[in-house]
Amino acid sequence: MTQSKTDPRVLRTRKLIMDSFIELSAKKEFKDITIKDITTEAMINRATFYYHFEDIYDLLEKALSEVLLVNLNFDVYQNNELNEEAFISIFIAITNFQKGLSTRCHRGYEDTIARIIREQLEIIFYKMLVKQNTTKDDEALKTVAVILSWGIYGASIEWRRNGMTVPPEEFIKPAIPYLMNGIHS
Amino acid sequence: MTQSKTDPRVLRTRKLIMDSFIELSAKKEFKDITIKDITTEAMINRATFYYHFEDIYDLLEKALSEVLLVNLNFDVYQNNELNEEAFISIFIAITNFQKGLSTRCHRGYEDTIARIIREQLEIIFYKMLVKQNTTKDDEALKTVAVILSWGIYGASIEWRRNGMTVPPEEFIKPAIPYLMNGIHS
DNA sequence: ATCAATGTGTTGGATATCCAACAGATTCAG
DNA sequence: CTGAATCTGTTGGATATCCAACACATTGAT
Numbered sequence: 001m002t003q004s005k006t007d008p009r010v011l012r013t014r015k016l017i018m019d020s021f022i023e024l025s026a027k028k029e030f031k032d033i034t035i036k037d038i039t040t041e042a043m044i045n046r047a048t049f050y051y052h053f054e055d056i057y058d059l060l061e062k063a064l065s066e067v068l069l070v071n072l073n074f075d076v077y078q079n080n081e082l083n084e085e086a087f088i089s090i091f092i093a094i095t096n097f098q099k100g101l102s103t104r105c106h107r108g109y110e111d112t113i114a115r116i117i118r119e120q121l122e123i124i125f126y127k128m129l130v131k132q133n134t135t136k137d138d139e140a141l142k143t144v145a146v147i148l149s150w151g152i153y154g155a156s157i158e159w160r161r162n163g164m165t166v167p168p169e170e171f172i173k174p175a176i177p178y179l180m181n182g183i184h185s
Numbered sequence: 186m187t188q189s190k191t192d193p194r195v196l197r198t199r200k201l202i203m204d205s206f207i208e209l210s211a212k213k214e215f216k217d218i219t220i221k222d223i224t225t226e227a228m229i230n231r232a233t234f235y236y237h238f239e240d241i242y243d244l245l246e247k248a249l250s251e252v253l254l255v256n257l258n259f260d261v262y263q264n265n266e267l268n269e270e271a272f273i274s275i276f277i278a279i280t281n282f283q284k285g286l287s288t289r290c291h292r293g294y295e296d297t298i299a300r301i302i303r304e305q306l307e308i309i310f311y312k313m314l315v316k317q318n319t320t321k322d323d324e325a326l327k328t329v330a331v332i333l334s335w336g337i338y339g340a341s342i343e344w345r346r347n348g349m350t351v352p353p354e355e356f357i358k359p360a361i362p363y364l365m366n367g368i369h370s
Numbered sequence: 371a372t373c374a375a376t377g378t379g380t381t382g383g384a385t386a387t388c389c390a391a392c393a394g395a396t397t398c399a400g
Numbered sequence: 401c402t403g404a405a406t407c408t409g410t411t412g413g414a415t416a417t418c419c420a421a422c423a424c425a426t427t428g429a430t
Contacts, residue, residue, distance in 0.1 A: 009386050009417065012228040034407065043197040045388050050409060194387065194416050219377065230418050235379065 014052055016042040018063045030060070057112070064116045068097055072124055082128045084176050087152075090124070091172045094156045095164075114153065121149035148179065199237055201227040203248045215245070242297070249301045253282055257309055267313045269361050272337075275309070276357040279341045280349075299338065306334035333364065 020041035024033050035056055039046045053059045071093045080086075094117065126145035133141060152172075159171050205226035209218050220241055224231045238244045256278045265271075279302065311330035318326060337357075344356045 007386070007418075008228055008230065013387080015228070035409095036407070043193055043200070045193065046408090047389080047410080048387055051386075055408085192388075192416070198417080220379095221377075231378090232380080232419080233417050236416075240378080 010052070013042075013044055013048060016044060017049065017052065017059065018066060021059055021063050022067070060112065061116055064113060065120055068093075068117060068120050069124075071097055072120065080128070080131070082125075082132060084173070084180070086128070087176050087179065088169050088172060090121070091152060091156065092168050094121070094152065095159065095168045098156060098160065114157075118149050118153045121152055122146055125149055151179070195237070198227075198229055198233060201229060202234065202237065202244065203251060206244055206248050207252070245297065246301055249298060250305055253278075253302060253305050254309075256282055257305065265313070265316070267310075267317060269358070269365070271313070272361050272364070273354050273357060275306070276337060276341065277353050279306070279337065280344065280353045283341060283345065299342075303334050303338045306337055307331055310334055336364070 017038060020038050021033070024037055024041060028037075033056070035046060035049055038056075038059070039049050049059075053062065072090065097117070122145045125148045126142060129141045129145060130138075135141070155172060155175070156168075159168060202223060205223050206218070209222055209226060213222075218241070220231060220234055223241075223244070224234050234244075238247065257275065282302070307330050310333045311327060314326045314330055315323075320326070340357060340360070341353075344353060
């Protein structure tokens with residue numbers, strides 16, 4: 001229990017389940033995916049599924065979080081400072097992630113997915129803010145992270161709603177200077 | 186122990202190990218592949234490796250057997266009679282399998298590989314002979330299987346040595362009528 | 371030749387996974 | 401509606417896998 005997050009069996013099993021889920025998502029709608037389908041594909045027992053996940057919605061949440069986090073980390077941990085470039089690559093990562101979600105799958109779970117994306121954004125913004133601000137006002141940083149995450153997520157929605165008529169970097173770039181004012185330590 | 190061959194954990198673990206081994210074989214020479222490499226890639230513990238395989242040569246043997254057997258079964262279990270067509274598809278399967286083996290990998294283990302191929306051929310020939318012969322002279326069928334396996338394997342070697350100048354089916358086809366004489370029940 | 375580092379193979383106890391069985395929910399044909 | 405079939409979640413005991421530690425072999429640098 002204390003080291004359940006690092007036991008190789010746990011990591012391996014979770015990976016197998018998540019990979020199978022993503023695999024199946026490409027073939028079926030979310031509502032038609034059964035837990036037995038997933039465990040069969042993953043070659044693990046159904047009881048083991050419940051050892052790791054509450055239910056299939058819990059899996060959806062964790063799987064998407066992970067995929068998204070991998071995307072974000074890959075882009076952001078390179079220039080790990082919250083400058084214009086970082087904003088742009090985060091925004092592009094989000095839009096790519098949303099493009100990658102087959103609209104056929106997960107229909108009816110847009111709000112769940114939205115929440116997941118926003119939460120992950122919030123986590124990453126908060127981490128980066130803490131890294132470059134020496135202030136002790138932690139609550140302030142948290143609030144900034146909330147605002148930025150809602151803002152960037154909303155921008156991605158609007159960009160799609162407008163028909164993606166301009167490249168994402170062009171869409172977000174003009175707004176960045178206004179955001180950056182309050183960010184520098 | 187009694188059902189150790191059907192426990193899903195066993196099947197899954199063996200698959201993971203074999204897949205990792207095949208994966209690594211594409212990148213490194215056989216002699217440079219360590220058991221730690223394999224178990225790391227497969228996400229399983231080193232001790233678990235020894236639970237399933239004696240050593241790395243045992244793995245080589247079983248992995249190749251399995252790959253080969255899958256190839257053979259796929260081709261042969263369709264027209265499951267030992268006629269001209271079956272001979273041809275077996276011969277093609279063998280030559281494809283040998284082409285698939287990167288010569289860079291497994292150098293220095295040609296004789297091991299040869300033995301594995303021959304043994305698998307022998308098994309399959311024997312199965313098919315038993316299926317279509319009602320004779321009780323089991324020893325005779327075993328001997329026929331031995332001869333056919335050595336013969337077909339040898340033919341594949343000679344075909345390669347000759348520079349693969351004709352398609353495999355052309356190479357083997359003229360010889361088949363001579364083999365078929367003693368096979369019919 | 372020696373020492374350090376790495377690989378092989380083995381073992382006993384801890385734990386994740388499996389199995390079989392169960393009760394209840396949902397679906398769907400007749 | 402009724403029953404048959406399938407899915408969801410849960411549980412206790414069996415077993416495969418993990419871990420840490422060990423002895424020994426092999427390799428490579430100094």
